[in-house]
Amino acid sequence: MRLFSTKWIPLLAAAAALAATLPASAQIDALRKVLGSDSAGTKAGVKETPEQVAERLSGWQKEARQTLGSLDTPGAAAALPAGISADELESYKRDLELLALTITQIADKADLAKSDPKAKRQIDPAEWTGFDEPPPYSVLLLDELLNERDAAERKLAAAQSSRSNYQHLLDAATADGKAADQLVGQRISEVESAGEEARDAAKWRLAAASVRTRLVTCRIHALNLLLSKLEDTITRTRAEIVLLDKKASVARSHLRFNDEDIRSIEKITSQRKAKLDEEADKVAARIKAARISQSEARKSLDALEAEAAAGGTPVGMELARFRLEVADGRLDVLQNLAEGLENLSHLETVTLQIYKDRLALQNAIAPEERARHISALRDFHERLSAAVTALGNEFATNSADLTKLEARASSVLDDDPRLPLINEQRVLKGEKIAMYQRLIQSGESLDRMVTRWLDEAVPKEEDPGIQNVLGRAKAAFGKIWNFELFSFENTIELDSGEIQKGRVPVTAGMLIRASLFFLICYWIAARFA
Structure with missing residues (x-):
C-alpha cells in the first residue's frame, strides 16, 4: 500500500x-x-x-x-x-x-x-x-x-x-x-x-x-x-x-534424589522463611503505627460528634469520618499483608513436607505404602487448587476496587483535602493486590509441580473407546493442518518507503484448502465444457 x-x-x-x-x-x-x-x-x-x-x-x-x-x-x-x-x-x-x-x-x-x-x-x-x-x-x-x-x-x-x-x-x-x-x-x-x-x-x-x-x-x-x-x-x-x-x-537420565537433597531443601526453606520473617517484622511495625493512627482518628471524630450533640456546628466532620475510614482500611490491609506473609512461610514448610512425601513415594516398595503417599500428594493438590482459585477471586475483587479508587481520584481536584487520603487508599490497595499476586504465583507454581509428580507416579491410562480414538485423530489432523511449511515477509510501502508487515506463515491446511478449491472449480468448468 x-x-x-x-x-x-x-x-x-x-x-x-x-x-x-x-x-x-x-x-x-x-x-x-x-x-x-x-x-x-x-x-x-x-x-x-x-x-x-x-x-x-x-x-x-x-x-x-x-x-x-x-x-x-x-x-x-x-x-x-x-x-x-x-x-x-x-x-x-x-x-x-x-x-x-x-x-x-x-x-x-x-x-x-x-x-x-x-x-x-x-x-x-x-x-x-x-x-x-x-x-x-x-x-x-x-x-x-x-x-x-x-x-x-x-x-x-x-x-x-x-x-x-x-x-x-x-x-x-x-x-x-x-x-x-x-x-x-x-x-x-x-x-x-x-x-x-x-x-x-x-x-x-x-x-x-x-x-x-x-x-x-x-x-x-x-x-x-x-x-x-x-x-x-x-x-x-x-x-x-x-x-x-x-x-x-x-538431568533426568542421571537423576539423584536422596536425603542430601532433602537437607538442601531444608536449608533453602530456612533461608526463605528468614527473609519472610524480616518482611513480617516491618509489617508488624507498620501495624503498630496504624493502630495509633486509627485511635487518633477515632478520638478526633468522637470529639466532633460530641460537639454536634451539644448543639454546636463542628467543622470538618465529613473529612474526619473519611480519615477514620482510611485508618480502618490501612489497618485492614496491613493485617492482610501479615497474614499473606504467614501463608507464604507456611507454603515453604509445606514444600519441604511434600518433597519428603515424594522421596518416601520413590523409596516405597509395598503398593499400600505407595498408594498412601500418592493420596497425600493428591489431597494436597486438591486443597492447593481450591486455595489458588479463592485467591484469584480475591485478586479480581480487589482489582475492581482499585479501579473504583482510580476513577474517584481522577474526579478530585488537587487542592481537595481528600486527595492525599484517596491516594493512600490506592497505594494500600495496590500492596494488597501485590500480596495476592505473590500468593497466587507461589501456589500455582507449587501446584503445577505436584501435578507433574502425580503424573509421573501414576501414568494416565488411555481410554481405548471411540471417543479417545476420535480425539487423538482430531489432534493429529490439527497438527497436520496447522503444520507450517514455510513463511514469507509481507511488506507495506508507505510514503517513506517499505515498512515490514511481519511474517506470514503458509500452513499445510492453506495448501489443502487451495487445492480443494481448485479441484471444485475444475470439476465445475469440466461439467459446463
Whole structure:
C-alpha cells in the first residue's frame, strides 16, 4: 500500500500549478501541505535508514506540536477559513495530538530495543554441550528446569496471542491507510476545483488529510515495531524451550534424589522463611503505627460528634469520618499483608513436607505404602487448587476496587483535602493486590509441580473407546493442518518507503484448502465444457 502512491502524481502536479498563482511563501506552504516537507528528498521505493526515519518522525512531531499550539491560541477558531466546522477542527486537533503521542511511543520502543541486551543475544541450543557439574544431578535441578519450561510455555502462548491481536490491528490500520490515501486524493481534487472563496477551506482540509495520513503511517510503524519485538520473543522462547528440554533430558537420565537433597531443601526453606520473617517484622511495625493512627482518628471524630450533640456546628466532620475510614482500611490491609506473609512461610514448610512425601513415594516398595503417599500428594493438590482459585477471586475483587479508587481520584481536584487520603487508599490497595499476586504465583507454581509428580507416579491410562480414538485423530489432523511449511515477509510501502508487515506463515491446511478449491472449480468448468 502506498499512502502517497503514484496515482496522485497528476493531481499533485495540478495542485502545484494552482499553488503557482499564490505568493512565493504561500506556494511553498501549499506544496508542503500536499507533499509534506520531508518527502522532497525521499524517492519512491528507496527505504530509509532508521536514523532517517527517526529524523523524519521528529520533524513530523515538531510540526504537529507547533500546529496544535497555534490552534489552541485565543482567536484561532475565529481565524479559520469559512466553512470549517467545529467538528472538523476538533478532529484535526485530535489527530495532531495522537500524531505527537504516537511518535513519542515509537521513539521509546526504538530506544528500548537498542538498550535490551537480550534482543541482541540469540539462544542456540546446539551450543550447550552439558552441565559444568558431573552427574548425577539433583532432583532440585530437574524441578527448576521443568518449572522454567512451564514459564517459557506460558510466555510463548502469551506472545503468540499478542502477535495475533497486533496483526489484526495492523490489518485495520492498513485499511485506514487506504482510506487516508483516498481522502488525500479527494482533498487534492477539491483544491484543484475550488473557487476563490472556497480555496482556503479546501487547503485547510488538505492539510488535515495530510496529518491523518501521517498518523496512520506512524500507527503502522509502531505496530510493526511491536510485531518485530514479539517475533523475536517467540523465536527466542522457542529456542529456550528446546534448550530446557535438552537440559531436562540430560538431568533426568542421571537423576539423584536422596536425603542430601532433602537437607538442601531444608536449608533453602530456612533461608526463605528468614527473609519472610524480616518482611513480617516491618509489617508488624507498620501495624503498630496504624493502630495509633486509627485511635487518633477515632478520638478526633468522637470529639466532633460530641460537639454536634451539644448543639454546636463542628467543622470538618465529613473529612474526619473519611480519615477514620482510611485508618480502618490501612489497618485492614496491613493485617492482610501479615497474614499473606504467614501463608507464604507456611507454603515453604509445606514444600519441604511434600518433597519428603515424594522421596518416601520413590523409596516405597509395598503398593499400600505407595498408594498412601500418592493420596497425600493428591489431597494436597486438591486443597492447593481450591486455595489458588479463592485467591484469584480475591485478586479480581480487589482489582475492581482499585479501579473504583482510580476513577474517584481522577474526579478530585488537587487542592481537595481528600486527595492525599484517596491516594493512600490506592497505594494500600495496590500492596494488597501485590500480596495476592505473590500468593497466587507461589501456589500455582507449587501446584503445577505436584501435578507433574502425580503424573509421573501414576501414568494416565488411555481410554481405548471411540471417543479417545476420535480425539487423538482430531489432534493429529490439527497438527497436520496447522503444520507450517514455510513463511514469507509481507511488506507495506508507505510514503517513506517499505515498512515490514511481519511474517506470514503458509500452513499445510492453506495448501489443502487451495487445492480443494481448485479441484471444485475444475470439476465445475469440466461439467459446463
